[in-house]
Amino acid sequence: xxxxxxxxxxxxxxxxxxxxxxxxxxxxxxxxxxxxxxxxxxxxxxxxxxxxxxxxxxxxxxxxxxxxxxxxxxxxxxxxxxxxxxxxxxxxxxxxxxxxxxxxxxxxxxxxxxxxxxxxxxxxxxxxxxxxxxxxxxxxxxxxxxxxxxxxxxxxxxxxxxxxxxxxxxxxxxxxxxxxxxxxxxxxxxxxxxxxxxxxxxxxxxxxxxxxxxxxxxxxxxxxxxxxxxxxxxxxxxxxxxxxxxxxxxxxxxxxxxxxxxxxxxxxxxxxxxxxxxxxxxxxxxxxxxxxxxx
Amino acid sequence: xxxxxxxxxxxxxxxxxxxxxxxxxxxxxxxxxxxxxxxxxxxxxxxxxxxxxxxxxxxxxxxxxxxxxxxxxxxxxxxxxxxxxxxxxxxxxxxxxxxxxxxxxxxxxxxxxxxxxxxxxxxxxxxxxxxxxxxxxxxxxxxxxxxxxxxxxxxxxxxxxxxxxxxxxxxxxxxxxxxxxxxxxxxxxxxxxxxxxxxxxxxxxxxxxxxxxxxxxxxxxxxxxxxxxxxxxxxxxxxxxxxxxxxxxxxxxxxxxxxxxxxxxx
Numbered sequence: 001x002x003x004x005x006x007x008x009x010x011x012x013x014x015x016x017x018x019x020x021x022x023x024x025x026x027x028x029x030x031x032x033x034x035x036x037x038x039x040x041x042x043x044x045x046x047x048x049x050x051x052x053x054x055x056x057x058x059x060x061x062x063x064x065x066x067x068x069x070x071x072x073x074x075x076x077x078x079x080x081x082x083x084x085x086x087x088x089x090x091x092x093x094x095x096x097x098x099x100x101x102x103x104x105x106x107x108x109x110x111x112x113x114x115x116x117x118x119x120x121x122x123x124x125x126x127x128x129x130x131x132x133x134x135x136x137x138x139x140x141x142x143x144x145x146x147x148x149x150x151x152x153x154x155x156x157x158x159x160x161x162x163x164x165x166x167x168x169x170x171x172x173x174x175x176x177x178x179x180x181x182x183x184x185x186x187x188x189x190x191x192x193x194x195x196x197x198x199x200x201x202x203x204x205x206x207x208x209x210x211x212x213x214x215x216x217x218x219x220x221x222x223x224x225x226x227x228x229x230x231x232x233x234x235x236x237x238x239x240x241x242x243x244x245x246x247x248x249x250x251x252x253x254x255x256x257x258x259x260x261x262x263x264x265x266x267x268x269x270x271x272x273x274x275x276x277x278x279x280x281x282x283x284x285x286x287x288x289x290x291x292x293x294x295x
Numbered sequence: 296x297x298x299x300x301x302x303x304x305x306x307x308x309x310x311x312x313x314x315x316x317x318x319x320x321x322x323x324x325x326x327x328x329x330x331x332x333x334x335x336x337x338x339x340x341x342x343x344x345x346x347x348x349x350x351x352x353x354x355x356x357x358x359x360x361x362x363x364x365x366x367x368x369x370x371x372x373x374x375x376x377x378x379x380x381x382x383x384x385x386x387x388x389x390x391x392x393x394x395x396x397x398x399x400x401x402x403x404x405x406x407x408x409x410x411x412x413x414x415x416x417x418x419x420x421x422x423x424x425x426x427x428x429x430x431x432x433x434x435x436x437x438x439x440x441x442x443x444x445x446x447x448x449x450x451x452x453x454x455x456x457x458x459x460x461x462x463x464x465x466x467x468x469x470x471x472x473x474x475x476x477x478x479x480x481x482x483x484x485x486x487x488x489x490x491x492x493x494x495x496x497x498x499x500x501x502x503x504x505x506x507x508x509x510x511x512x513x514x515x516x517x518x519x520x521x522x523x524x525x526x527x528x529x530x531x532x533x534x535x536x537x538x539x540x541x542x543x544x545x546x547x548x549x550x551x552x553x554x555x556x557x558x559x560x561x
Contacts, residue, residue, distance in 0.1 A: 010354065010390040010469045014299035014306060017377030017388040032417040039403055039414055046405045046446075113401050117418050118377035118392070291379050292317050 018118060022280050025120035032119070036127040041134060055138040059094070063087050063142075070208055079210045079256065080246040081150055084143070088237040089207025091139045095132050096169050096230055097198040103128035103177020104184050104194045111294040121287060122280075125177035129170060136166070143241055150245035158240035164265045165236035168229050168272055175276040182286040185293050205234040211256055226258060229268035236265050299387055306389065307470060307501040308352040308375060313384035315345040315370055344370040346525040347384070354389070354469075357502035359516035359533065361540050366522040368505045372396055372472050375503065390469025393419055394503075395460060404448030408439060408458055411447050415462045429465045436487075437461035457484060464491050471495050474505045489515075509537045 019025045026033060045051040067083040079085055106124035107114055114121055184190040205228070206214060215222045225231060239257050246252040258264065302309055319340045331338055345367045352358055360368050373379045374386050376396055401418045402411045412433055416426040434443060437458045439450070447455060473492060492515060496502045506512050512519065512533065519536025521529035529539040 010307075012390040012469065014302055014309060014387040014389045016380075016386060017375060017392060018380045018386075019377065029417075031423055035414045035417045039406060039410070042410075043403055043405045113418065116373075116378060116396060117401060119418055288380050288382075289318075291373070 019120045022120065022284060023122050023126070023276075026122050026126050029120070029123070033123060033127060033130070036123060037130045037134065040127060040131045052138075055135055056142065059087075059090065059139045059142060062090055066090070066208065079212075080252070081242060084146060084150065084242045084245045085210065085238060086207055087139075087143055087146070088240075088242050089202070089205055089234045091136060091143065092165060092169060092230065092234045092237055093202045093205060093207060094139070095136050095166075096173050096233075097201055098132035098135065099129045099169070099173030100176050100180070100194055100198055101191075102132065103173065104180040104191050106177070107181045107290065108184055108188070108191075108294065115291050115294050121182075121290060122178060122283065125181045126174060128177055129174045132173070133166070133170060147241050147245045152241065152244040155244065158244060161236040161262065161265065162240035164262070164269060165233040165240070168233045168236075168265065168268045171269065171272040171276055172229050175272060175279040178276070178279040178283050182283045182290065185290050186286070201230060204228060205231045206238070207234055211235060211258065215258075222258075226264045229272055232261070232264045232268045235261055302351065302387070305353050306351055306387075307354040307356070308389075308503070309385065309387040310348055310350050310371070310375070311385045311387075313345055313348045313371075313374060313381040313386060314343065315367075315374065315379065315382050316341045316343050318342075343525050345374070345381070348522075348525070348527055349384075350520060350527060350530055352501055352503070354501055355499045356518060357496045357504065357516045359512035359519040359536065360503055360505045360522065361507070361512065361519055361536065362522035362528070363540075367525040368522055369396075369474060371522065372474050372503065372505060375470070376472055388470055391420060391467065392470045392472065393463055393466035393468035394470075394472030394474070395463050396472055396474045402447050402455065402459065405446050407445060408437075408443040408447055408450070412458065412462055415459065416466070419463065419466045421466060425467075433461045433465050436464065436491075438484075453481065453484070460488060464488075464495075468500060470501045470503070472503045472505075512537065 021028075045054065048054065050057070063083060063086065066086040070086070071078055071082045103125040106128045107121060110124050113119070114124075180190050180194055202208070214225050218225060226235075235257060239253070239261060243249050243252050243257065299309075319342050320338075328338055348367075348371065360371065362368050370379070372394070373396070374381055375388060376392055376394060377388075378396075380386075401415045403414065406414070412430065413423075413426055416429075416433075417423075421429075437443075437454075437460070439454045439458060442450060442454060447458070450458070471492075489511065492502070492504070496515060502515070504512065504515050516533055519529065519531065519533050519539075520527060521536055521540050529536050
């Protein structure tokens, strides 16, 4: 039925048009992911006079509050270079809560896209995680400068610990964001629940209080505390930055850092990867109903 | 599952026994649901948007998809586009799909026109190099002048649609889907769009065109599929199809002819 010249053969195979490989599709479309992340970042500071400086003001103000209230007013149960100790925890907690909160809302927030364009929906939680990761940058700069003033020298094991901590939070945060972003489409209650959950996070990690307190109070149950991947990540970052900033690093390690921290860290990473796999399965099951539910 | 190998190399779109149901939710909060259960009302109901739809499209065909509002045209396009998956049945497509389904859907109001062109093009599957190569042509087609550097939140609805349209139409696609494309935009722009669509058709791409305008369907398409309450009511030649949906009747006065072609009679 086609006339001459109006016919064009395409080599591509016949295939279902909907993207089906989940997170692997996201990896295949890195250019789009980059643009989505850039859109989030530049839209956040659009129309603001100080712009990107807010990324520094926010962590600095938090650092000051914790140092002032706990280190100065209360002034008990604290450790050497308490501000650094707290800030190491803050970086991890911020990265995690931002990923979890923004990621959970990401699909609903991008509903104009999700309802009308064919793209892997896993893109949005992953982009939220990368935006949060991007904001670790300024905090890391502040932390490094403060630590250098305290006489900190980078050591290879510490840097490995830091990388491990970031990896744990990135994978864990993405896994939870993936699961809850899909659930949030069906009931917006999930976003509210996540906000409450993340409120607890900062008290479940050795940030305001040192790990030794946990060890003293819970005894052999302190081991259970270390099954919390976020607590492991905080301790790993403290191992990387805070330990070297204290007056006697060796004593600090002996006293404040659990013996098998790296083992716990690797375990936490593996556990998070398994959770990510589960999250992908849950997401794929819920995904089909997402476009129609986003009205 | 339908076997792709069962179809010839010429096949562009396969829709095989496809059904899609939507859940209508009457009550959303716990309180409302509790009240409904006590009173013995239904908590939810399903609505069949597409019911056992089957057809295949050869490469280079241009299909006019017609039917009343709510007959399932947009749902069908979303399934072909890959935004949704069918509940039962199979949809298969060959090659890259672009379309005027949601022009400007990916636009972020706080970003400038320029930034949005890059983002939208990436969503439609274009690479960075491809976008750069086509950027001038896109801007020229959209014809929004110096507004390109201002946030799209400040655009008029016509400019917004034009920019979205310009990006979508520049994607190198093998299948082109167009849904109610000409609802916005002034007459010169509509005419420009129709010309561009004809160009797409003449280049041998598969075209699926959703319209209520008999004139433009007659001009653009060589086959009409009519949907009726989610089922295929008619599949065949254009004139018969238009007679089948009875859009032809109001189409007598000659001065209406052009509006009709441009789709502004709806």
